[in-house]
Amino acid sequence: MDGISLPQILIIGLIVLILFGSKKLPEFGKSIGKSIRSFKEGLNEIDAEAKDVSNQITQNEQNKTGDPTKQNATKQSDKA
Numbered sequence: 335m336d337g338i339s340l341p342q343i344l345i346i347g348l349i350v351l352i353l354f355g356s357k358k359l360p361e362f363g364k365s366i367g368k369s370i371r372s373f374k375e376g377l378n379e380i381d382a383e384a385k386d387v388s389n390q391i392t393q394n395e396q397n398k399t400g401d402p403t404k405q406n407a408t409k410q411s412d413k414a
Contacts, residue, residue: 354362
C-alpha cells in the first residue's frame with residue numbers, strides 16, 4: 335500500500351490513452367510541461383522577492399542600530 339505499483343500505472347496509462355487518443359497525448363504532455371515550467375518560474379520570482387525584502391529589512395535594522403564606530407564619530411563631531 336506504499337504508493338502506486340507498476341501495473342496500476344500501466345492501467346492508468348491505458349485508460350488515458352483510450353480517453354484522449356494517441357494524437358492528443360503529445361499535446362497534453364507539452365501543455366503539462368509548460369505549466370510546470372511556468373509554476374517553477376513563478377516560485378523562483380517569489381523566492382527572489384522574498385530575499386530582496388529580507389535584505390531590505392536587514393539593511394533597515396542595521397541603519398536603525400547603526401555601526402557603533404559611526405555613532406561615536408558622530409558624537410565626537412557634535413561635541414566639537
